[in-house]
Amino acid sequence: MQQIDLSLMEFIDQQILPRYASFGKSHGLFHVTRVIKNSIVLARQLGVDINMAYTIAAYHDLGMDGPRAIHHITGGRILAMDARLKRWFSPEQIKIMREAVEDHRASASHTPRNIYGKIVAEADRDIDEEVVFTRAIEYGMEKSPDKDKEWQWKRFVTHMEEKYSINGYIKLWIPHSPNENKLKSLREVIANKSLLRQRFDAIYDKLLQGKSE
Numbered sequence: 001m002q003q004i005d006l007s008l009m010e011f012i013d014q015q016i017l018p019r020y021a022s023f024g025k026s027h028g029l030f031h032v033t034r035v036i037k038n039s040i041v042l043a044r045q046l047g048v049d050i051n052m053a054y055t056i057a058a059y060h061d062l063g064m065d066g067p068r069a070i071h072h073i074t075g076g077r078i079l080a081m082d083a084r085l086k087r088w089f090s091p092e093q094i095k096i097m098r099e100a101v102e103d104h105r106a107s108a109s110h111t112p113r114n115i116y117g118k119i120v121a122e123a124d125r126d127i128d129e130e131v132v133f134t135r136a137i138e139y140g141m142e143k144s145p146d147k148d149k150e151w152q153w154k155r156f157v158t159h160m161e162e163k164y165s166i167n168g169y170i171k172l173w174i175p176h177s178p179n180e181n182k183l184k185s186l187r188e189v190i191a192n193k194s195l196l197r198q199r200f201d202a203i204y205d206k207l208l209q210g211k212s213e
Contacts, residue, residue: 002044002049002050003050004040004050004051004054005051005088007087007088008051008054008055008088009054011084012054012055012058015084016058016059016062017029017032017033017058019062019065020032020061020062022065023061023064023065024138024139024142025135025138025142026135026136026138026139026142027061027064027139031061031126031135032057032058032060032061034123034126034131035057035060035061035120035123035124035126036054036057036058036123037123038057038122038123038124038126039053039054039056039057039119039120039123040053040054040057042119042122042123042174042177043119046115046119046174048115048116048119049093051088051089052089052093052096052097052116053116053119053120055079055085055088055089055097056079056097056100056101056104056116056119056120057120057123059075059078059079059082059097059101060072060075060100060101060104060120060124061075062074062075062078062079063075063076063077063078063101071105072101072102072103072104072105073102075101075102076098076099076100076101076102077098079094079097079098079101080094080095080097080098085097096114096116097116099112099113099114099116099117100112100113100114100116100117100119100120101117101120102117103117103121104117104120104121104124105121111173112173117173118173118174119174121173122172122173122174122177122179125170125172125179125183127164127179127182127183127186128182129182129185129186129189129199130203132164132186133156133199133200133203134203134207136156136159136160137152137156137200137203137204137207138207140152140155140156140159141207141208141211149204149208152204153197153200153204156200157193157196160190160196161190164183164186164187164190165187165190165191166187166191170183
């Protein structure tokens with residue numbers, strides 16, 4: 001089984017991942033660590049270069065330093081301009097990785113240009129109900145901390161409908177991935193507003209309690 005280059009892993013752990021500490025919980029270290037884990041699993045299943053998949057996942061949200069709307073473009077540029085990566089990758093590999101980071105965003109209307117873009121996009125979906133709901137609520141609380149619970153609920157519902165519902169914009173690029181069944185289950189909860197409200201209340205109250213402690 002292909003293993004990640006240890007020197008690359010050390011570089012990512014020491015120089016790249018700590019940058020996520022400033023992005024808030026919704027796009028922080030917990031999130032990028034899960035995307036890395038998901039990417040490695042998919043890369044091994046598909047038989048592609050695991051070092052490239054690992055590095056793409058590690059860099060995919062670095063663009064959150066700037067405007068969120070273009071963070072995927074900014075992240076691709078950050079990766080491409082990081083001369084330290086030349087130690088492990090050729091110019092062609094770096095070009096492919098840049099394209100993958102640029103194409104990872106869930107709202108992208110086009111299919112990722114290469115298999116690595118599909119992998120990181122799929123890994124970034126991370127369609128675990130608890131994770132999806134928690135990240136969405138955390139983001140709302142981070143960006144609009146002055147808003148009350150009912151405002152956050154309405155924002156949460158709108159986001160779920162727009163992104164994850166049967167009519168949402170989210171797309172899965174790798175057939176028969178674990179996300180397929182998870183998305184189906186998630187949509188069932190979203191369609192049941194009473195159940196969705198229960199899930200929201202439990203997570204929101206837990207996060208609010210955590211902030212007050």
